[in-house]
Amino acid sequence: MKIAIASGKGGTGKTTVAANLFYAMKTFYNNVVLVDTDVEEPNIELFFKKQRTEETPVNVQIPEFIEENCTECGKCDNICEFKALVTIKNKPYIIEDLCKACGLCIRVCPSNALVKKDKKIGKIIHSVTDDNSNIISGELEVGQILTSTLINKVKKHSFNQNGKVYIIDAPPGTTCPAVASIKDSDIVVFVAEPTPYGLKDLKLAVKLAQNLGKPYGVIINKHGLGNGDTEKWLESENIKIFGKIPYLDDIALKTSNGEILTSYASRFVVIAGNILREGGE
Numbered sequence: 598m599k600i601a602i603a604s605g606k607g608g609t610g611k612t613t614v615a616a617n618l619f620y621a622m623k624t625f626y627n628n629v630v631l632v633d634t635d636v637e638e639p640n641i642e643l644f645f646k647k648q649r650t651e652e653t654p655v656n657v658q659i660p661e662f663i664e665e666n667c668t669e670c671g672k673c674d675n676i677c678e679f680k681a682l683v684t685i686k687n688k689p690y691i692i693e694d695l696c697k698a699c700g701l702c703i704r705v706c707p708s709n710a711l712v713k714k715d716k717k718i719g720k721i722i723h724s725v726t727d728d729n730s731n732i733i734s735g736e737l738e739v740g741q742i743l744t745s746t747l748i749n750k751v752k753k754h755s756f757n758q759n760g761k762v763y764i765i766d767a768p769p770g771t772t773c774p775a776v777a778s779i780k781d782s783d784i785v786v787f788v789a790e791p792t793p794y795g796l797k798d799l800k801l802a803v804k805l806a807q808n809l810g811k812p813y814g815v816i817i818n819k820h821g822l823g824n825g826d827t828e829k830w831l832e833s834e835n836i837k838i839f840g841k842i843p844y845l846d847d848i849a850l851k852t853s854n855g856e857i858l859t860s861y862a863s864r865f866v867v868i869a870g871n872i873l874r875e876g877g878e
Contacts, residue, residue: 600872613858636744662690662710698716771802837875
């Protein structure tokens with residue numbers, strides 16, 4: 598079962614909830630894999646002690662221009678919809694920062710003037726915890742834009758671990774990286790803070806899950822804040838609330854120190870059970 602932990606905005610406590618659900622889910626299954634696809638800001642592994650960590654570079658193949666092979670046929674002209682390749686006097690110039698590595702320009706070139714070369718976009722970090730659980734993260738290279746490409750590679754690596762349950766810490770928001778993270782999930786769990794801003798972004802996130810045809814529910818974090826409108830809206834829309842995490846100084850302090858909320862473990866076990874039942878497990 599693949600469980601995506603998502604949010605409509607940053608700062609809701611999504612990563613904290615994902616880490617504690619990973620811990621709680623072990624009550625039900627031995628082989629639980631934690632996957633951090635928030636590749637621009639991966640940090641979930643900070644909650645855990647590791648036995649070992651392995652890093653694997655992730656490359657894509659982008660075009661390289663071999664001038665002596667160019668016949669100036671012009672077939673590559675205007676072929677790139679991302680404007681990463683422009684032709685000046687029938688010769689191509691490649692803007693690597695715009696390239697999506699689709700390879701179309703290479704395929705249309707009849708003279709091998711455009712060939713493949715590797716470009717590193719990030720890395721996969723595979724850690725094993727003290728209890729032999731797998732934590733897999735992606736880390737995007739600074740300045741790179743192929744976020745969704747790296748996320749897909751992180752998920753592919755993760756899903757080869759033969760886990761019974763995968764907890765996927767998705768990036769916040771409703772843009773392409775969020776879509777790439779949750780599109781293969783069996784259920785999406787949105788972490789929301791009960792504030793007017795949180796509710797506005799939660800509505801957008803719920804619409805994303807609906808458009809993708811994914812079952813979903815909500816965990817209310819920092820419960821006790823706000824004016825109660827979030828719960829009223831969830832009830833009016835008949836959206837499942839998997840659980841509520843109270844707004845307490847003790848929780849904030851432990852989280853800021855990178856600690857698992859062991860004193861609230863029973864609460865997360867109940868939430869994990871609710872998610873599993875909703876997901877059909």
